[in-house]
Amino acid sequence: MPKLKTKSGAKKRFKVTATGKVRAQAAYKRHCLEPKSPNMKRNARGMMTLCDSNARTVLKNWLRNA
Secondary structure (H helix, E strand, O other), X not given: OOOOOOOHHHHHHEEEOOOOOEEEXXXXXXXXXXXXXXXXXXXXXXXXXXOHHHHHHHHHHOOXXX
């Protein structure tokens, strides 16, 4: 049976930490930023940790080799 490949799009969007958690960029920070509050834009900076259910989906379906 062939090796399972990691989805190349997921490689660019997610990082797996040493403890096995999945980190991703925060959402809603791409466009239409004027109506959003400065507090929301500030909190959406950098990487965030995905919740357990979403992390399980990412690891199972897209980051099989991680």
